[in-house]
Amino acid sequence: MITEKKAFGVVGHPIEHSLSPIMHNAAFRRLGLDYRYEAYDVKPEGLEEFLKLRHTPPFGGLNVTIPHKVAVIKYMSHLDKLAELVGAVNTIKFESRRMIGYNTDCFGFIRALEETGETIKKRRILVLGAGGAARAIVYGCLLNSAEVVLANRTLDKAIQLAKEIKEKIGKMVLVVKYSNESLKDAIKETDILINATPVGMYPRSYESPIEKNILRPNIVVMDAVYNPVETKLLREAKNAGCKTIDGVGMLVHQGAESLRIWLGIEAPTDVMRKAVIDKLAAD
């Protein structure tokens, strides 16, 4: 049983809209742990100093968000294999004088998908985007034996990512143009479509990353965007007869995996999900 008071947090800039404090503090309360989780607004030029200060016990663990997920890598004593592959750290574990970097977005995505009864193995997954979330999702898919098709607004970035993946893990990613025509063709062969772009995120919730007329029933549509919980993409997909999965699951499970890494505990994911949904509904 852990008894001393420990501090946890998330560092980013800006950070005031982060849902992580609400989600993690709800978990600590449910588990009866006298810990606190806070948001730290730190500009890029203050990151190194901030990390040095956090390194002093009793800091328990740190999440990292935009824009620091790549920049923190150079301060890590060791990188977990997944964080190294994805090229981004969203969770830091402090161990005496060492900082170990992890990426739990990958796990969060897989768990969120699987808890709805879906499997990844041998499915054909169309990922929209080639940024941080897309990288975690694509590696998650490939390491779990799925086929990945990638479409990104900036085509060259998708091509570069596919090339990098081939070099790092020897797996092929098919890249298609981010156009209505190409996506319409790609969707014919798709089992699961995932939006890993910010399109549809509050306050531009009236946008969708794809035209609704290219959606087919019987595919699964998942959105990494969690604000709003039901994005325009998910609403249109539901109307088209698709199974839909919102982005809250990925958020909750990446947080739960951070807690497992820091404390070795099973997080109360139902409580964490409720805390996030209640907060989004109240805003």
Ligand code: NAP
């Ligand atoms: P990012 O690194 O900035 O990447 C954004 C990607 O979206 C880029 O590939 C970009 O394409 C593309 N994009 C941006 N605006 C676009 C537009 N108007 N039309 C088409 N494509 C566009 O961002 P990220 O960290 O990957 O985050 C993406 C989304 O995922 C955000 O909404 C974030 O909140 C969400 N997310 C959710 C979770 C979760 O736990 N649910 C975790 C991580 C992220 P270009 O290359 O052309 O710029």
